Amino acid sequence: MSDRRIAPELMGENDVVDLLVRQHAMIRDLFDEVEESPAGSRRAEEAFQRLVRLLAVHETAEEEIVHPYVRLVLDDGDEVVDDRLAxxxxxxQLLADLERLGTGHPDFSGGLQVLRAAVLAHARAEERHEFSRLREHTGVAERRAMAAGVKAAEALAPTHPHPGTESALKNLLLGGPVALVDRTRDVIRQAMGR
Incomplete structure (x- = not known):
């Protein structure tokens, strides 16, 4: 799977719920790809880096665009979003720890299983408690505008996890400089063949 095929900002979905649910499916597929790759291999590392990037930009966009809107349109939006942010x-944090370990570390596989369980439980909770209700309380035009906003946020988002920045304000204040550093590091890593 090439980086271009998983670039969320280039996806064709125009409804924010459809877009995010499709990204959840891509995340599941990337977990499979990492798990099926030989530990420490170039294939494992490349698949893991695609997973890291997708998770990082996906969560940033949700934090900047989706969660603030959910807070506005759902009566219990604050509670729903606070649970998702936790x-x-x-x-x-799990993703950052795994990224520091690297795919060849003996603890990577076990940590990946823990991360997978946490991420997939989170995705199910979003789809059930946030996305389905967002669809009920918004119109097509709102969801299309949000999809455009999510794609724009993903195009500018940091490409690595930064625990502690789980708010729209922190993402907006810190996101640009952090994204620049992340994306520069990605280019250097790719040029060095890592």
Missing amino acids: EEREAK
């Missing part, structure tokens, strides 16, 4: 914070 899950995101945990997943970001």
Whole structure:
């Protein structure tokens, strides 16, 4: 799977719920690809880096665009979003820890299983408690505008996890400089063949 095929900002879905649910499916597929790759291999590392990037930009866009809107349109929006943010914070920390370990570390496989369980539980909770209700409380035009906003946010988002930035304000204040550093590091890593 090439980086271009998983670039969320280039996806064709125009409804924010469809877009995010499709990204959840891509995340599941990338977990499979990492798990099926030989530990420490170039294939495992490349699949893991695609997973890291997709998770990082996906969560940033949700934090900047989707969660603030959910807070506005759902009566219990604050509670729904606060629960999702706690899950995101945990997943970001797990992802950052795994990224530091690397795919060849003996603890990577077990950590990946923990991360996978946390991320997939989070995705199910989003789809059930947030996305389905967002669809009920918004019109097609709103969801299309949000999809465009999500794609724009993903195009500018940091490409690595940064635990502790799980708010729209922190993402907007810190996101640009952090994204620049992340994306520069990605280019250097790719040029060096890592």
